[in-house]
Amino acid sequence: MSSEHPATSRPEIRPWAALWSLVLGFFMILVDTTIVSVANPSIMEGLDTTMVATLWATSAYLLAYAVPLLITGRLGDRFGPRRVYLVGLTVFTLSSLACGLSGTIEALIIARVFQGFGAAVMTPQTMAVITRIFSPRNRGSAMAVWGITAGVATLVGPILGGVLLDGFGWEWIFFINVPVGIVGFVLAMRFVPRLETHAHQLDWIGVLLSAAGMFMLVFGIQEGESYDWGVIWGPISVWSLIVLGVVVLVLFVVWQRVQRGEPLLPLEIFRDRNFSVGSTAITMVGLSVTSMSLPLIFYYQLVRGLTPTQSALMLVPMALLSASLARPVGKLIDRTDPRRIATFGLTLVGIGTLLYFFLLRPDTPLWLLLVPSAVLGVANACMWGPLASITTFSLAPELAGAGSGVYNTSRQIGAVLGSAAIAALMQGRITAELGGDAASGVSGAGGAGGHEGGAGGAAALPELLHDGFAAAMGQSLLLPVAAILLGAVISLWFAPRPEKTRTHPVDIPADA
Template sequence: MNQTTRPWPALWALVIGFFMILVDTTIVSIANPAILEDLNADLTSVIWVTSAYLLAYAVPLLITGRLGDRLGPKRVYLAGLVVFTLASLGCGLSGTVELLIAARAVQGLGAALMTPQTMSVITRVFPPNQRGAAMGLWGSVAGVATLVGPLLGGLLVDSLGWQWVFFVNVPVGIVAFVAAWRLVPNLETRVHRFDWFGVALSGIGMFLVVFGIQEGESYDWGTIVGPITVWGVIVTGLVVLVGFVVWQAFNRAEPLLPLGLFRDRNFSLSNVAISLVGLAMTAMPLPLAFYFQVARALTPTQAALMLVPMAVISGVLAQLVGRLSDKVDPKWVALAGLSISGLALAWYSALMGPDVALGLLLLPSALLGFGISGVFAPLASTATRNLPRSQAGAGSGVYTMTRQVGSVIGSAAVAALMGATLAAQLPGVEADAARPGGGALPVELAAGFSAAMSQSLLLAAFGFALCAVVVLFFAKPKVTVGWGEGAAAPAPAAAATAPVAAKP
């Protein structure tokens, strides 16, 4: 690292684009009911708008992390920003749900190019004892995005239409490009080989699993065509994913998934934990958006306002939690945050009825804000604390990929769960009940619809609870000494495995 590099301005420039990605996710969640109605789509198709994005986001991450190492994180980040911004324009111009799904897939590719570079730059320009603070800023950006996204989305959908939740990315993308061009340093690069066969295996396996889970209800969990069944598709996908891992173990050239990184206990457990967090965070907003806008007949803006306590509290506290993670064992910070998040969602689920006072629903939202503020920074700092800089791109790519894999599974699982609970609570009328725009639902439909969304929300609560169990097994972080060019010694955990840093 060039000693004149100013890490904080570089990070601020990068988080503009990161903020845009996060806002885009939360904006789309609040806009889903309007998209469903305007494009005359069904619930499964609208959820594919999210799943296609997440799938295209997750699959290339192991390559894009390495691509940042090879070409430089700044160049790859800027390329991804251009793809994301142009794809956002395409999303807004889509006239059918199929075109929207395709544009969202391209948008996901852009996000895949951008995201690993953010973590890679943090790992490479911040010393270990400052990464918690840097991750705290990263986490606070996520908190602010959860506030701005739904509110901005609600206002745009109510005033200009759902298309503008995508058009708004264009000016933000331009500003982000200029800031990154000026402030992000050109870091040293390394030569990498790219395992395209591994990419194909991981992509095919994940698509089959996601397709099977998300479309299972459409086929009554039976035959799709001929001898092909839903469960056959899911099992085949899992077998292909196992084949991917085996291939990584035998690929001696340069595997996509450096299995040696998983010898570090905290890196391994952090990846499991962040995948569960990705599942929970993706499974959470969709039932809430449909509950507020369909069962309670709120406008998108009003529905977004119900989430303000969560977003404000998590955004304010995330930076403080990041700094705390540098001073105490982040395991206990994460455990508290995850436990509170799970309890808050269980409380939410218990309250979600057709006539509960809306003010009462603000309380679990506020508690959820306290919980989420303690999740992202301690997990990220634990995962990356002892990674050698030479493997920053690979490590950040793996970590981000596992989070997105959890998000993809969460999107597919909540789609299946919502379909199943709607079918159970409103047999024969679930498709009409899920379509907004027709005014308040009759009491008997509102009760059934609320129960279905309440039950679906428990998937997110379960994800946070299981993640809390995982972090109990974190080891206390090792003390790191020496960082940067000319340091006396590398971190103890990295000393045995870190190769010589490539020359700039």
């Protein structure tokens, strides 16, 4: 083992300063998964392009973000999480500048690919550093902050996007990342410590198999709606691509087991029961959280006539309560068994989403719709942190990067599944409630396309369609309810944290 750069004396490790430095970058990259959604019409007009091409600016980012996570997590173990994080942050910041300067939709899509790749390089390092620099007895609070950042950032994206769009123009949803990225770089250089690296050999066959399998699976699920789940090109259909992706990923797992060198994904991490349970549960969380927001935004804009910014502001109680309760819940994680906190949080998310199901009516007072938002705020605080904490609690330092890559990949796979499934379900429920002709008209006006938040700026529907459309959106919310309650059931299999490690300090290398 070695450190990223040997030093002559042991520097002071300031875990909380390092955490907040990393959270800034983590927050920024997750905001960018949703911030573009409200700007799609403006981008389409500004670059004189089609909606299909514009939506590819979002798809390209999500693909480039999700596909390499297994690989980039391992890079942190090999080259040091601090160094890899800084490289990713540099790529992300420069590509954000390129996005804002894009004069064509092709240039924007290419820049978004690099932006997504930078995000994929950064994300696993944030979780890996927390796992390695915080003692087990303090890690719950840190993971609570990290976890709630993931929840709040996806909500803040549409709010921030609406404000920047209304005040400055679509370019500024990308330009805003440049000063934030520079500040984040300086803070990370100052506060994130150099940690031990481990002399891993890069498994190139594993890299190729995991990248190819993830690309085919994610592309097929994410873009299936765009191709009506039919033929993509020549003999290749959406379903054949998805099946081939699954087959390649199975081959990847087999290769990790039989190869004689060092695997890209050490399968022994799945012997840790809590890691396996947590990675499965976070998949359900990603599916639920992603699929929940789209019916709500459509309801607010097409039935209630709210602007994109006003629609996003209806979620403010959720964001505020999630952020304010993160630290108290984190302290609770450190003092008690977090298993039941996670189960409670997951169940409460299901209850809050079910409240929306009952309240999504054309004549529901808007203030009343803030109640489930507040319930979800409490639920998020009790869900994200405990899940992350107990899932990674027992991982060895040399497996922190690989574990973080798997955990974040699971979350992104869930998000992709949720985006595709909610689009298909919404379209089906609209057709059932309004009939084929009316549903076609609704799709043309607002659309239930497979891209998150695609209805930015859509005009309100005629009043006679309000009842049916609101009912369809409410019924669609039963998907995230079912997914998150399944996650709550899965969380019942968590085992207690090992007693012997609860108060032991983490091992920071002397030459760090």
